[in-house]
Amino acid sequence: MALTFVVPGLDEAASEKIIAILQNRLSQEQEAALVLKHAHWNVTGPDFIAVHEMIDPQVETVLAQADETAERIATLGGSPDGRPDSIIRHRDWKALDLEGRHSTTSYLKALVEYYDTFIADDRKAITELDELDVISSNIVQDHVQELEKFQWFMRSHLV
Numbered sequence: 001m002a003l004t005f006v007v008p009g010l011d012e013a014a015s016e017k018i019i020a021i022l023q024n025r026l027s028q029e030q031e032a033a034l035v036l037k038h039a040h041w042n043v044t045g046p047d048f049i050a051v052h053e054m055i056d057p058q059v060e061t062v063l064a065q066a067d068e069t070a071e072r073i074a075t076l077g078g079s080p081d082g083r084p085d086s087i088i089r090h091r092d093w094k095a096l097d098l099e100g101r102h103s104t105t106s107y108l109k110a111l112v113e114y115y116d117t118f119i120a121d122d123r124k125a126i127t128e129l130d131e132l133d134v135i136s137s138n139i140v141q142d143h144v145q146e147l148e149k150f151q152w153f154m155r156s157h158l159v
């Protein structure tokens with residue numbers, strides 16, 4: 001898709017590579033919000049309220065990350081695709097496959113595993129963006145810092 005604008009100091013080819021990396025991050029951030037809500041609704045057991053309530057601020061944060069990523073794509077002259085089918089089309093990471101009502105432990109283990117991929121994929125994007133656009137890299141660096149903290153919250157329930 002042709003860009004509407006190229007940021008001064010970047011060329012169009014580099015901008016398109018940056019946008020493709022950011023679009024993949026956008027889709028994963030959007031999916032993470034859905035997956036986290038799924039867990040928020042389905043956890044059961046003695047720690048229900050602690051885990052149920054721990055998850056909502058994470059949903060708000062990953063949605064804010066998606067907004068920031070999408071607006072960076074627009075700033076770079078691209079068109080962020082936030083449609084549900086775009087999430088599926090861009091998904092090259094392992095989906096969370098736990099369904100139904102399960103213990104907080106089961107959901108936390110599944111979410112820790114989900115965050116493993118999410119964090120590793122953000123870190124891979126940072127490595128690629130460092131060569132292309134440090135501004136976009138900085139945005140993803142801020143995002144992964146929050147994800148690593150959230151994963152620590154979840155791990156801390158499992159000891």
Ligand SMILES: [Fe+2]
Binds near residue numbers: 040
């Ligand atoms: Fe809720």
